[in-house]
Amino acid sequence: MKFRFVLACLLVSGIPATTTAGVPNPPLPGSANLSSKALLGQQLFFDTNLSQPAGQACASCHNPAAAFTDADKTKPTSKGVNPALFGNRNSPTAMYAAYSPAFYYDRKTGLYMGGQFLDGRASTLAEQAKKPFLNPVEMANPNAAAVVTKVRNANYASQFNTVYGVGALNNSTAADIDQAYARIADAIAEYERSPVFNRFTSKYDFYLFGKASFTVQEVRGRAVFELATKGNCAACHPSRSATAGSPPLFTDFSYDNIGVPKNPDSLFYSLLPAYNPAGAYFVDLGLGGSLNVPAEDGRFKVPTLRNIAVTAPYTHNGYFKTLRGVVEFYATRDTKKRCTNAWTNDTNALAQKCWPAPETLANVNHAELGALKLTTQDIDDLVAFLNTLTDGYQATSPWPYKAP
Structure with missing residues (x-):
């Protein structure tokens, strides 16, 4: 099947x-x-x-x-x-x-x-x-x-x-x-390592190469993405390459705990003890579990944002079903009240009046996200910009591909 x-x-x-x-x-x-x-x-x-x-x-x-x-x-x-x-x-x-x-x-x-x-x-x-x-x-x-x-x-x-x-x-x-x-x-x-997986053919790539133009909304969205006073997304997802002539990868390859809740839709919780001894009490410790270092509990690798618009669901446990939902969470995680029902899911982020507690309370990043000053227009613009990161804008890469 x-x-x-x-x-x-x-x-x-x-x-x-x-x-x-x-x-x-x-x-x-x-x-x-x-x-x-x-x-x-x-x-x-x-x-x-x-x-x-x-x-x-x-x-x-x-x-x-x-x-x-x-x-x-x-x-x-x-x-x-x-x-x-x-x-x-x-x-x-x-x-x-x-x-x-x-x-x-x-x-x-x-x-x-x-x-x-x-x-x-x-x-x-x-x-x-x-x-x-x-x-x-x-x-x-x-x-x-x-x-x-x-x-x-x-x-x-x-x-x-x-x-x-x-x-x-x-x-x-x-x-x-x-x-x-x-x-x-x-x-x-x-x-x-081949160009099959590393295409660099998004609208953003062609924009950087001077072969495409952004809409007014995409320009605004890029500003929201990069400005420290707005989304500040580029702090962990750099939109500019440190190497001249190389395209940005939209990740700094670090690990972070962004406070994602447990996902009630995960079927892993219902597996037999042979596969999940903790059952519904399972907590994914991420990097901390891999290293057996509690100080790193709850941290997961910062993903590339390339093709983010077409790779739902989002976050380590697939909690977020929509790109808009992720952005809404980043902006309001710490400004909305906590849900009394810990098993609330992102079925409609715009209507979500509260957020459940993080799966792992330790190490939650409060410094860079959780209470972003984003308007509804800012969120719309940011999502529009993120859509420019999808490969396939044109058939060929705007520069010679170099294997990593």
């Missing part, structure tokens, strides 16, 4: 897909002249045979039809190959993830930076690519050897041997398995 869903999404977006490994054909935007390793990574990324049982690929939760997020917007978090199992987080976009630096602690700022996943538990893109295959609520393979065996039996196994050498998929020893599994992840990471 998961495969049919992915296939349908590809077809809706005008991208036919083969049924052998789920690889889109013709290629996605940015896929001209991919390296042999990236082409192998493409095969792996779309192969629905690499789950247990077969039916789920990387593209199931990172679908190109939805800017490489989950195209099923009916649930706040993604389901696994077993349709009864759901993760506890909203699938972030895989686009531009290749630009995140390896996870590190910045002694100057006192902040953790970079890495992959919303909690930084994978330092690099290749390390991230290993995790979903073995996650019991995602692709559910029992071990790395099972994944290696499936790739060895795939119709693109010869392609793997061409890239990494004959015998690259051996699994006769534990060392062989580890190396082959690392190469599978390496090929996927190479694909994610």
Whole structure:
């Protein structure tokens, strides 16, 4: 069922897909002249045979039809190959993830930076690519050897041997398995470093390059985004690149607790104790849980805002269903009274008269958001500006692409 869903999404977006490994054909935007390793990574990324049982690929939760997020917007978090199992987080976009630096602690700022996943538990893109295959609520393979065996039996196994050498998929020893599994992840990471995931074709890119003009509302929205006295969004989502000639990525790769409430619509709370021992009392500690450092509890990686208008739902648990809802929350979180019902959701942010308590009370950022002085017009303008960050404004990039 998961495969049919992915296939349908590809077809809706005008991208036919083969049924052998789920690889889109013709290629996605940015896929001209991919390296042999990236082409192998493409095969792996779309192969629905690499789950247990077969039916789920990387593209199931990172679908190109939805800017490489989950195209099923009916649930706040993604389901696994077993349709009864759901993760506890909203699938972030895989686009531009290749630009995140390896996870590190910045002694100057006192902040953790970079890495992959919303909690930084994978330092690099290749390390991230290993995790979903073995996650019991995602692709559910029992071990790395099972994944290696499936790739060895795939119709693109010869392609793997061409890239990494004959015998690259051996699994006769534990060392062989580890190396082959690392190469599978390496090929996927190479694909994610390609222009398929890093297009820089939004209206904002063309505006910076002098090839597009903003509307009056978009100009106002950009001012709201950048001004410290207004939205001050650029403090964590820089709209100007520090490197001349390079496009901005709209994230500083830091971690923050913006005070998001628990999501009553999350099906993760109802999973059996084998998958969620805490049940309805589960609290996602984010970076703090990953590091086992309570001082970092509740902090999640600041996402890129590129393609934000087409990647709902928003925040780590998919609490916000609309972009307008997120902006409204940023502006009014600390100015509205607390809801007495902790399970109120963002069904209509404009009508929301109160906000539930944060999932994690510690470390909530009160300095940069929560009581922004934004008018209704400011919010409308800001949302209009955020819509200029969607790729595909024109067919080709306004500058030569440089791999991260």
